[in-house]
Amino acid sequence: MFAALRVRNFRLYASANLVSLTGTWMQRIGQDWLVLQLSGGSGVALGITTALQFAPTLFFSFYGGVLADRHSKRRVLVVTQAVMGALALGLGLLVATDGIALWHVYLLAAALGVVSSLDMPVRQSFVSEMVGPDRLANAVSLNSTVFNGARLVGPAVAGSVIGLAGGDTAPAFLVNAASFAVTIAALLAMRGSELRPSPPASRSRGQLREALGYTRRHPDLVLAMALAFVAGTFGFNTQITIALMAREEFGLGATAFGFMSTAYAVGSLSGALLSTRRSTRPLQRFLIVSSGVFGVLLVVAGLMPTQTSFAVLLVPTGAAALVFSVACNSFVQLGVDPQMRGRILALYFMCFMGGTPVGAPLIGWVSEHLGARWGFIAGGLVCVAAAVVAGAVLARGRRVRLELHVVPPSAQLHVAAGPRADPVPNRVAGLAQEADGEVPGEQVARDPAR
Secondary structure: OOHHHHOHHHHHHHHHHHHHHHHHHHHHHHHHHHHHHHHOOOHHHHHHHHHHHHOHHHHHHHHHHHHHHHOOHHHHHHHHHHHHHHHHHHHHHHHHOOOOOHHHHHHHHHHHHHHHHHHHHHHHHHHHHHHOHHHHHHHHHHHHHHHHHHHHHHHHHHHHHHHHOOOOOHHHHHHHHHHHHHHHHHHHHOOHHHOOOOOOOOOOOOHHHHHHHHHHOOHHHHHHHHHHHHHHHHHOOHHHHHHHHHHHHOOOOHHHHHHHHHHHHHHHHHHHHHHOOOOOOOOHHHHHHHHHHHHHHHHHHHOOOOHHHHHHHHHHHHHHHHHHHHHHHHHHHOOOOHHHHHHHHHHHHHHHHHOHHHHHHHHHHHHHHHOOHHHHHHHHHHHHHHHHHHHHHHHOOEEEEEEEEOOOOEEEEEEEEOOOOOOOOOHHHHHHHHHOOOOOOOOOOOOOOO
């Protein structure tokens, strides 16, 4: 369950990440609350801030993947972590000196998004360099466990700190700025001789085309990225929807908002811990089922009538979200060639987070005009619809059987090859033929009649 922690470099990385990510979650809570303070509780302003923070993913994350494939990942991470720490410090000082305006938050959120989009594919591909392929699935799950352990602590601490400071968000930003120093120290303390760097990719033109072509030739990756795009665009907006539910639906303050975020994080941590048991590449039908379950739980959470029942439902919703996202991440990482990993992971995160600039303002608008509950319900319905479509693609020309068990509660989707049908000359049929072939990188044979 904790096999990757036997590697010294990964232990250093995971420990420092826990500290740094706790600060990051404190900043996220502080930033959301600051925007609500400065905008008079506007869901649209909150959505715009989130969009500005994630929009750079569309434009810069692929360059981050190129950096990961060309250069020392450890050196790149030292630089990106230092810049993110400086941005957090600047925001904290602006708030502490009463010089903050909403446009400052927008600007700094966009700058943080640019650096984060470069940092993310490097950081994700660096995991395989620390632990090697045999422990990669476990390390990805442990990474998510650390992330959600920080998510468990960070929002509650941020809510308490902001509450004790009388609504002042500056301490949350200043603590986050200091936490980046811990990650930089851990990166510098690693033993370079124990890292397993992949051969650097050569400098050449057309590397984006190469990555896109590689993905198109592997429909298993296409299906995973499509599900990630829908979930990331419409389902993973809880930083907006929980804040609006707390403030607008239930009339609560920053402390209660922090603890509601913690309830979601408890579920996320549980889902990440469950995922550490996985040591092989997930099945594609597992991605589809987990995506659908996540969507259903979003809808149910949005229908909860009281703040207590809502907080309780956030726990399984968070668990479902992490089971899906960890499975997707592992599926992509374990299905690509090492020299392509940085660029393919960049494409994956472009799908997973690149839709947020559209989804976050849209969900914010829906929540503001139809009610905060509809932020959850609408996002969940879209995720369920995507899972149904993906399931139909997977099942095309196959026998499908869904088993539901009460004790213990579980759902199993069984897919078996059906009678051979006449070839269908379209790309969807090709995707269906490949979708249940669990061999990483298996290509779809072209019909000679095309």
